Amino acid sequence: MVELAPSGVWLYRGLFVLIAAVLMFTRLLPMGSEAGDWPGPDLLLCVIFAWATRRPDYLPVWLLGAVLLMEDMLLMRPPGLWTALVIVAVEFIRNRVTLTRELTFMVEWALVAALMVACLLAYRLVFTLSFLPQAGFGFAMMQTLWSILCYPLVVGASRITFDLRKPATGEVDSYGRRL
Known part of the structure; x- marks a missing residue:
């Protein structure tokens, strides 16, 4: 099977930026946000983890950092904190790409869930140590649980819509490099 040319990689990177922009805009x-409502999932985080486990070459660190830093600014979070935590989690996955390629989906889902919870706990720990006000733990944990539950849907949508799949063992790109 012929792999994507370098322009195809840029197409997927542009698609990621477009998806991120739409998710941030929505x-x-x-819409329907009243006090006491349940928080929705962090779909951008689900997209990032789904793409990082399947094709980490589509999400270079500089692109991920730019998108997440823009999200920090738009959502008025401390600039760079959530960005750094997510980049560390994505690099953890990226450095184990040969391992995650062989994992079943349930194990991958558990790994991503553990990373989402770890990011949440580290984020809240930094807020606690710096005495910053933060939302209730139950509210933040509910958003993380919704994100964990939405992860399979995002993976399925990415697979069906964008044909984003894990590369097979021994698969090479257009330059002959192993994926």
Whole structure:
């Protein structure tokens, strides 16, 4: 099977930026958000983890950092904190790409769930150590649980819509490099 040329990689990177922009825009819309409502999932985080486990070459660190830093600014979070935590989690996955290629989906889902919870706990730990006000733990944990539950849906949508799949063992790109 012929792999994507370098322009195809850029197409997927542009697609990721477009998906991120749409998700950020919809997150900023004041739709049905009343006090006491349940938080929705962090779909951008699900997309990032789904793409990082399947094709980490589509998400270079500089692109991920730019998108997440823009999200930090738009959502008025401390700039760079969530960005750094997610990049560390994605690099953890990226450095184990040969291992995650062989994992079943349930084990991959558990790994991503553990990374999402770890990011949440580290984020809240930094807020606690710096005495910053933060939302209730139950609210934040509910958002993380929704994100964990939505992860399979995002993976399925990415597979069906964008044909984003894990590369097979021994598969090479157009330059002959192993994926």
